Amino acid sequence: MIHCELLIVGCGPAGMMAAIYAKRADKDVVVLDRSTPGGRVLSTYQVDNYLGFGRVSAEELVAKMVTHLRDLGIEDRYGKVLAIDRTDAGFRVLTDNGDYLALAVIAATGTKSKPLGVPGEADFAGKGISYCAVCDGIFFKGKDVVVIGGGDSALEESNYLAGIAKSVVIVHDLPEFTAAAGLAARIRRNPNIRIHTSTAVIGFTGDRVLEGVTIRDKETGAESVLPAQGAFVYVGNFPETGYLAKTGAVGSDGFVAVDRDMHTKIPGLFAAGDVTKKDFRLIATAISDGAIAALSAVKYLDDLRKTE
Numbered sequence: 001m002i003h004c005e006l007l008i009v010g011c012g013p014a015g016m017m018a019a020i021y022a023k024r025a026d027k028d029v030v031v032l033d034r035s036t037p038g039g040r041v042l043s044t045y046q047v048d049n050y051l052g053f054g055r056v057s058a059e060e061l062v063a064k065m066v067t068h069l070r071d072l073g074i075e076d077r078y079g080k081v082l083a084i085d086r087t088d089a090g091f092r093v094l095t096d097n098g099d100y101l102a103l104a105v106i107a108a109t110g111t112k113s114k115p116l117g118v119p120g121e122a123d124f125a126g127k128g129i130s131y132c133a134v135c136d137g138i139f140f141k142g143k144d145v146v147v148i149g150g151g152d153s154a155l156e157e158s159n160y161l162a163g164i165a166k167s168v169v170i171v172h173d174l175p176e177f178t179a180a181a182g183l184a185a186r187i188r189r190n191p192n193i194r195i196h197t198s199t200a201v202i203g204f205t206g207d208r209v210l211e212g213v214t215i216r217d218k219e220t221g222a223e224s225v226l227p228a229q230g231a232f233v234y235v236g237n238f239p240e241t242g243y244l245a246k247t248g249a250v251g252s253d254g255f256v257a258v259d260r261d262m263h264t265k266i267p268g269l270f271a272a273g274d275v276t277k278k279d280f281r282l283i284a285t286a287i288s289d290g291a292i293a294a295l296s297a298v299k300y301l302d303d304l305r306k307t308e
């Protein structure tokens, strides 16, 4: 069992920012991630709404964040957290790479893509259906692809795919996009993108790999098949909170409720970033949460020491 004062689960923007503040307060901090640092920023190709960077590639932005971390002597460790338990001695954190005992924990594990839940989706996942354009887009160079969704992620990634694929069709089940107006306007001007609004995807077809996306016009009820070798699903996200089940900090929607100090209802357990219950999930809001969570955790640890 490895002991530490503060354990941060997740090395995305929220976890990295929290680690920096905790380290600067001279706390013994461990940052765990089941993957390379960067979180979901790495699932996009370009960011143009992060202060001070203008338009920057996601890879470069993450590299700068990681350099910042390393310059302060913070090394993230590999570890998929499986469960967290509160005991009298602190939080017992079970991972697939050793167990930890921490006096305080910050959960910064973000979200993962929600599946669409229609027939054929599971059959063609990885055989044409993807949830990450920047990871898989290149496999569809010169091919026809469909993007499902109408929010910021769907439209940003459609723009990216339009530069690679032969054609991009966006299928959105509402009459209007929910993405930022400027982004939606840019998409409408792109000659390589066609748009179907008020249209539901009802299935995926093909032999061994994806060949078509079946859609239904929600106004007329007419069904048709869009020929496509690739389909990218952006219809929302699930919180990554299964490992918190025993703590009682997770709400019925799976997100973690926190107060203004990013403290959950469990003393010593904080949360930051996309994993929390909130309206706006962005890099900017994640790092703000991370800073607040770390400062609150530092205060909690200092108060704990005073009562010893």
Ligand SMILES: Cc1cc2nc3c(=O)[nH]c(=O)nc-3n(C[C@H](O)[C@H](O)[C@H](O)COP(=O)(O)OP(=O)(O)OC[C@H]3O[C@@H](n4cnc5c(N)ncnc54)[C@H](O)[C@@H]3O)c2cc1C
Residues within 6 Å of the ligand: 009, 010, 011, 012, 013, 014, 015, 032, 033, 034, 035, 036, 037, 038, 039, 040, 041, 042, 043, 044, 046, 047, 048, 049, 050, 079, 080, 081, 082, 108, 109, 110, 111, 153, 156, 157, 240, 243, 272, 273, 274, 275, 281, 282, 283, 284, 286
């Ligand atoms: C396609 C796409 C495009 C986007 N574009 C933009 C944009 O242009 N601008 C913008 O501001 N935001 C954008 N976002 C949103 C932004 O990426 C997120 O708001 C931000 O990454 C949230 O940071 P986070 O640290 O809370 O979570 P995440 O970035 O999701 O990081 C969570 C980390 O926790 C780790 N983790 C999860 N579970 C475990 C576990 N059990 N054990 C150990 N580690 C675990 C994950 O591996 C991950 O590294 C985009 C998101 C997507 C999906």
